[in-house]
Amino acid sequence: QSALTQPRSVSGSPGQSVTISCTGTSSDVGGYNYVSWYQHHPGKAPKFMIYDVDKRPSGVPDRFSGSKSGNTASLTVSGLQAEDEADYYCCSYAGSYTWVFGGGTKLTVL
Amino acid sequence: DVQVVESGGGLVQPGGSLRLSCAASGFTFSRYWMRWVRQAPGKGLEWVANIKQDGSEKYYVDSVKGRFTISRDNAKNSLYLQMDSLRVEDTAVYYCATGYCTSNDCYFAFQYWGQGTLVTVSS
Numbered sequence: 001q002s003a004l005t006q007p008r009s010v011s012g013s014p015g016q017s018v019t020i021s022c023t024g025t026s027s028d029v030g031g032y033n034y035v036s037w038y039q040h041h042p043g044k045a046p047k048f049m050i051y052d053v054d055k056r057p058s059g060v061p062d063r064f065s066g067s068k069s070g071n072t073a074s075l076t077v078s079g080l081q082a083e084d085e086a087d088y089y090c091c092s093y094a095g096s097y098t099w100v101f102g103g104g105t106k107l108t109v110l
Numbered sequence: 111d112v113q114v115v116e117s118g119g120g121l122v123q124p125g126g127s128l129r130l131s132c133a134a135s136g137f138t139f140s141r142y143w144m145r146w147v148r149q150a151p152g153k154g155l156e157w158v159a160n161i162k163q164d165g166s167e168k169y170y171v172d173s174v175k176g177r178f179t180i181s182r183d184n185a186k187n188s189l190y191l192q193m194d195s196l197r198v199e200d201t202a203v204y205y206c207a208t209g210y211c212t213s214n215d216c217y218f219a220f221q222y223w224g225q226g227t228l229v230t231v232s233s
Contacts, residue, residue, distance in 0.1 A: 003154060003156075006154075032218075034217075034218040034219075036210075036218070036220065038155070038220065040155075043225070044225060045114070045205070045223040045224055045226075046155070046205070046207075046220075046223045047223075048210065048219060048220060048221050048222075048223075051210055051217050051218070052218075052219075057210065057221070089154060089155050091157070091220070093218045096169065097160055097167070097169040098160075098169055098171070099145075099157035099160075099218075100157065101147075101154055101155040101156060101157060102154060103153070103154040104154040104155070
């Protein structure tokens with residue numbers, strides 16, 4: 001149950017796009033299409049952004065998109081806005097009703 | 111409006127016990143798997159435990175097996191985490207979260223979250 005690997009930080013200017021990677025193994029990210037992503041402003045409740053690799057729940061802007069290739073999943077944020085500045089966490093199902101999260105990525109909007 | 115509110119955190123000595131509670135409202139609690147997730151200071155999120163809708167199945171991260179017990183009371187729309195034999199490394203903000211369900215199906219994700227309750231294990 002090792003944490004998924006994410007870059008510590010990414011940054012972009014308003015209007016630009018950024019991509020956050022999330023690398024696991026064949027036992028989690030690579031083995032299941034159950035990757036989800038969460039936006040977390042410190043001190044607040046995390047917000048659910050993406051499920052099943054690339055699906056958006058109701059209310060999440062289409063500027064947020066997800067994808068996966070092999071053992072690596074990615075979250076792309078297009079048309080960056082100031083309010084997108086937050087910590088982002090990936091999460092993967094790891095079998096037997098267990099989950100593993102990434103270490104988190106701080107997105108800075110310059 | 112959906113509300114998920116954790117309580118019960120505090121300062122406890124190593125080896126001690128604490129019981130966290132999570133009060134839920136604004137959705138059909140009994141329809142959802144429920145989960146606990148924690149975040150140690152300066153660290154990322156870590157899944158801790160899950161419990162099935164009827165309480166019949168429970169799963170834990172290896173580091174808490176045998177020490178933590180997840181439970182729920184659907185009549186009270188409440189989730190609990192009994193934490194025994196606490197260690198310094200259990201210090202974290204503990205979040206209560208739900209599974210993700212639409213009107214048609216449920217999915218492997220975490221939909222509603224609380225703002226967390228801080229547990230500090232220190233002598």
